[in-house]
Amino acid sequence: MAVYTDVAPAELEAFLSGYDIGSLTSFHGIAEGVENSNFLVQTTTGSFILTLYEKRVKREDLPFFVGLMQHLAARGLSCPEPVAARSGAILAEVAGRPAAMVTFLPGVSVRRPTAHHCAELGRGLAQLHLAGADFALKRTNALSVTGWRPLFEAAGAAADTVAPGLSEAVAAELAVLEANWPQDLPSGVIHADLFPDNAFFLDDQLSGIIDFYFACTDFLAYDVAICLNAWCFEADGAYNVTKGRALLAGYEAVRPLSEAEKAALPRLARGAALRFLLTRLVDWLNVPEGALVRPKDPLEYLKKLRFHQAVERAQDYGLAA
Ligand SMILES: Nc1ncnc2c1ncn2[C@@H]1O[C@H](COP(=O)(O)OP(=O)(O)O)[C@@H](O)[C@H]1O
């Protein structure tokens, strides 16, 4: 879960009185997620998600996130749509936190994606990239290569309490990636956190994508690398090349990768693994007292990183030759 900030029923009712979405029938905190506080709000007219933005979300980035969801929805991508208050405002304040209401998307996320889900996801990711191509706002990726060292420093010596030698392993990888991060790949809007919990399916078809709060402007192929990490490894840490092939073929059916993007894939996959290893490590070491949250295992990403370090050719991910 994540509910870091509680909302009192009376406060929610007062907040909802500023919207034309009926009156409150029920609400509860949502158990999934780790970043923000989310509530399922049911009213006499339907279901909505109220998100209170927590530590990693900067107020100045909120127009990018809500603008992006509006933009993608207008281009036919199935994603949450921000709901405006009667005043026209989309951004609000609830329980002292910046907040917004979005539409509820039907569908379920899959715990164990199959190759079929990976293919669907690949197509959906490429559609997102195409739909985002003419989005006017830009947001630098704070969690790309220049953001990793500050995270490493925030974890500090405590990294070795999670696994002996972790600090040294991360320091070595960081040095390699800082010196060899790809340049000049095609860029645009990326989701940057399209994990299985952020993709919904109905009848095994991708029915929606949620959680745009890491979205930013970065290499499109970096988003592909994030998805290979998040969708194509088995619970025992093994890379499933059948899933990788399906994800990449699904993606390329909509947006073919350039030769430069293909060549960069192993490096991008290492970077993506290090990024999630680092954010998970910092979160693991800093669970706020009283928060209802299950921090995610940083070492899952150390294993994935080890796999990528041994990859010699992009074809090893299942790319068509
Ligand atoms: N628009 C939505 N429609 C339906 N469910 C949603 C929606 N937004 C969030 N959720 C639910 O809330 C959970 C947490 O949302 P998420 O945006 O992933 O949170 P976090 O940013 O904290 O990780 C999701 O796994 C999903 O169950």
Ligand SMILES: N[C@@H](CCOP(=O)(O)O)C(=O)O
């Ligand atoms: N996907 C990230 C954590 C962010 O959580 P989400 O619930 O927003 O996907 C990870 O797995 O480390």
